[in-house]
Amino acid sequence: MSALKIAVPRGALFGGTLDVLDGAGIDTAELRGDSRSLIFETSGVTLVTVRPSDVPTYVEAGAADVGITGKDVLLEQSDRVVYELLDLGYGRCRMVLAARTGNDRLAEAQRRLGRLRIATKYPRIAERYFESTGRQVELVEVKGSVELAPLVGLGDGIVDLVATGRTLEENELEVREEIVECTARFVANRVSHKLRAAEIDELTAKLRQVSR
Amino acid sequence: MIHPIPPGTRDVLPDEMRELRRLKHALLEVFLGRGYGEVATPAIEYDETMARGDGRAARSSYRFFDESGELLALRSDMTVPIARLVAGRYADGEPPHRLCYLASAYRAVRPQSGQLREFEQAGVELIGAPASEGTVEVIEVLEAALDAAGLRQAVIGLGDADLYRQLLEELGVEGEARDEVLASLATHDLVGLEEKLSEAGIGAERVETCVALTQLRGGKEVLEQARGLGGSAVERAISRVGETYEVLERRGAADRVQIDLGLLRDLGYYSGAILEVYDPALGYVLGGGGRYDGLMKRFGLDLSAAGFGLYLQRVHTAQLQEQGRDPS
Numbered sequence: 001m002s003a004l005k006i007a008v009p010r011g012a013l014f015g016g017t018l019d020v021l022d023g024a025g026i027d028t029a030e031l032r033g034d035s036r037s038l039i040f041e042t043s044g045v046t047l048v049t050v051r052p053s054d055v056p057t058y059v060e061a062g063a064a065d066v067g068i069t070g071k072d073v074l075l076e077q078s079d080r081v082v083y084e085l086l087d088l089g090y091g092r093c094r095m096v097l098a099a100r101t102g103n104d105r106l107a108e109a110q111r112r113l114g115r116l117r118i119a120t121k122y123p124r125i126a127e128r129y130f131e132s133t134g135r136q137v138e139l140v141e142v143k144g145s146v147e148l149a150p151l152v153g154l155g156d157g158i159v160d161l162v163a164t165g166r167t168l169e170e171n172e173l174e175v176r177e178e179i180v181e182c183t184a185r186f187v188a189n190r191v192s193h194k195l196r197a198a199e200i201d202e203l204t205a206k207l208r209q210v211s212r
Numbered sequence: 213m214i215h216p217i218p219p220g221t222r223d224v225l226p227d228e229m230r231e232l233r234r235l236k237h238a239l240l241e242v243f244l245g246r247g248y249g250e251v252a253t254p255a256i257e258y259d260e261t262m263a264r265g266d267g268r269a270a271r272s273s274y275r276f277f278d279e280s281g282e283l284l285a286l287r288s289d290m291t292v293p294i295a296r297l298v299a300g301r302y303a304d305g306e307p308p309h310r311l312c313y314l315a316s317a318y319r320a321v322r323p324q325s326g327q328l329r330e331f332e333q334a335g336v337e338l339i340g341a342p343a344s345e346g347t348v349e350v351i352e353v354l355e356a357a358l359d360a361a362g363l364r365q366a367v368i369g370l371g372d373a374d375l376y377r378q379l380l381e382e383l384g385v386e387g388e389a390r391d392e393v394l395a396s397l398a399t400h401d402l403v404g405l406e407e408k409l410s411e412a413g414i415g416a417e418r419v420e421t422c423v424a425l426t427q428l429r430g431g432k433e434v435l436e437q438a439r440g441l442g443g444s445a446v447e448r449a450i451s452r453v454g455e456t457y458e459v460l461e462r463r464g465a466a467d468r469v470q471i472d473l474g475l476l477r478d479l480g481y482y483s484g485a486i487l488e489v490y491d492p493a494l495g496y497v498l499g500g501g502g503r504y505d506g507l508m509k510r511f512g513l514d515l516s517a518a519g520f521g522l523y524l525q526r527v528h529t530a531q532l533q534e535q536g537r538d539p540s
Contacts, residue, residue, distance in 0.1 A: 001492070062495015079322050083400040185403060190497060191490045193400075194369055194470065197429050 004045045004192075004199050007059055007067030009052035012163075013184050016090035017068050021047075023210030024203060056080040056187070065192035066200060071182035072161055076122050083193050085204050086186035088211045095125060097177040098168055099157035100150050106176060109156045110135065119149030120159040129159070129179050147171040220321040220329030228528075235528055236314050238360040239334045243312035246353050248336045251311050253293040255318070259285040264510050265292030265481055273320035273329075286318040291481075291504065291519060294337045299511035307340020307515055314524075328525065335501065335521030339508065343452075343516055347485040347503060348459045350518045354487070354501075355465060361527050363534060366498065368468055369429070369488040371475025372453050373502060378445035379422065385412045397426065397476050426474035432457065434471045449473070456485055481507040487520055493533035498526050 008017055008031070018028040026043045040047045048064055053076075055069035060080045067082075070091055074084060097118070099106040109116050119140045120126045130137040140155055147167055149155045161182065162168060162175065186207055188200055217223070224232065240250065262272045262285045272285035287293050290313050302309050314334045321327035336353055338346050351368060358366045376397055380390050389412040396405040402423055409419040421441045428434045435450050435457075453471055460466040477486045477500055486502035501520025508515045 060495070079325075081399075084403050087403045189495050190400070191492070191495050194429060194472065194488075194490050195367055195492050201427065 005064045006045055006047050007055045007064035008047050008049045009055055009069050010049050011052050013052055013070060013091045020088055020207055020210045024206035056082050059187055059189050062189045062191055065196060066188045068184055068186055071185050074185060075125050081190055082187040083190060084185050084187050086207055088184040088186055091184040093161050093163040094181050095179040096162050096175045097157055097159055098173045099176050101172045101174045106156045117155045118157055118159055119146050119155035121146055122159055126159040147173060220327060232528055235361060239357050242356045242360045243336055248310040248312035251313055253297055255286055256284050257287050257293055259283040261296050262288060262292055265507060274318055288319050289317050290315050290333055295507050295511050298339050299513040303513055309339040312336040332524040333521040334524055335519055337519035339517040340515040343484060344455050344459060346518045347456050350520055352465050354520050355468060362531050363491050366489060366491040367470050369470050369472040369475050371472045371486045372449040373482040373486045374484060375449035382443055382445045383414055429470055429472040429474060438473055491530040494526060494530045496526055498530060499523050
């Protein structure tokens with residue numbers, strides 16, 4: 001049988017992911033170098049490096065047997081069929097509703113119009129959140145630098161992921177409500193989880209050990 | 213000039229059609245050879261009929277009114293129409309009834325996912341054969357069908373649909389908490405499962421037991437491991453699955469069967485044994501099935517029943533890959 005394929009997220013989770021893989025006995029030295037490769041054969045497995053938001057896509061299709069990505073990605077793509085096996089604990093951050101510091105435009109919009117205008121990169125998480133809290137909302141989807149939106153009048157507030165809160169602070173924004181806490185998760189393809197049970201269980205056990 | 217078709221539908225051209233036709237013939241020959249009579253039912257049913265099958269998961273995605281205002285639905289699977297057919301036509305007949313089909317069904321898709329809105333299924337329904345015997349027969353037909361399709365590496369997962377319902381009852385998890393736990397199980401979200409079980413006020417040790425249970429899959433040893441986790445719900449499920457597995461073993465039909473206590477089909481009408489089919493050549497499930505005694509009851513016929521359906525397109529893709537003729 002071919003080597004187990006593991007989808008590794010580039011970006012904010014990259015370092016933490018390499019650390020836990022090392023801890024699980026998978027040598028990641030090559031990935032730490034400045035190689036431009038996207039695929040690495042190491043320690044009997046194949047590591048494929050992809051954008052975090054692409055991890056569910058690769059894993060759902062079986063192009064990777066297992067993978068690591070943030071809970072925020074899994075929540076935003078909740079219709080993707082992947083098995084969530086483990087909370088790895090690192091990459092901790094919060095999905096929040098934020099608005100301009102000391103400005104009551106958010107409350108004012110809610111009171112006067114009964115409707116909020118919110119910019120976000122996570123429209124589905126935001127939609128579910130406002131629906132579950134009984135508020136009507138107009139969502140504006142942007143792809144990057146969502147902090148900018150309320151400063152130039154694109155929306156009363158934002159829904160975004162916050163790690164340290166420094167970016168919010170620098171843009172004179174503050175957290176108004178916390179929606180959900182997110183960490184890195186270990187996920188598996190449904191068919192691989194059945195047909196490569198022993199390998200996946202072994203890796204899961206090692207990752208659990210490392211992330212304790 | 214380009215004339216588009218709706219996303220999730222497709223044309224089939226002669227090369228592929230020839231292969232699909234051959235595959236369908238091979239499958240049909242297996243079904244007919246084992247005494248399953250082929251039936252066809254209308255693609256359009258009364259919405260009420262489809263909803264009777266499963267008001268939630270298999271609810272038709274495409275519903276519309278006819279000229280007199282009746283609500284009609286495009287069928288979302290074949291099991292419900294066949295249950296309807298048997299209840300209406302064979303209520304006084306001598307069971308068991310063996311029926312098979314090659315037919316299209318219709319479900320909503322999520323955009324840009326490559327899922328098909330209209331997909332063909334090949335399957336059988338065995339209605340009125342007692343539990344273990346009927347399940348074994350259906351698994352044997354399924355194995356013969358996979359052989360006929362040339363899927364030598366395909367594996368059949370065998371689980372139990374009542375295991376977690378009964379286990380949660382035993383643990384006293386009810387109402388909304390129970391539904392949330394079952395939802396985590398259905399999507400196999402183990403992190404969520406642990407959270408939901410803890411929130412339901414179950415001791416940490418029992419939570420761990422439940423999560424461990426969902427990871428048990430493999431050969432007969434799985435049943436022993438499960439027994440170690442204890443509880444009468446687990447014990448009952450083990451004895452149901454074990455009985456079926458032992459009969460399969462005696463008949464030399466257990467080789468491709470993987471016992472899987474984490475299996476949970478998303479269709480609400482299953483009870484007892486449930487099946488899923490996998491092939492290492494494809495990341496998606498090839499098909500599934502199981503027992504659906506409760507469904508027959510909903511159509512007013514107190515008969516036990518079992519069956520399976522295979523997604524023809526996926527079987528075809530897996531077939532090409534196993535033969536080393538990967539189309540991609």
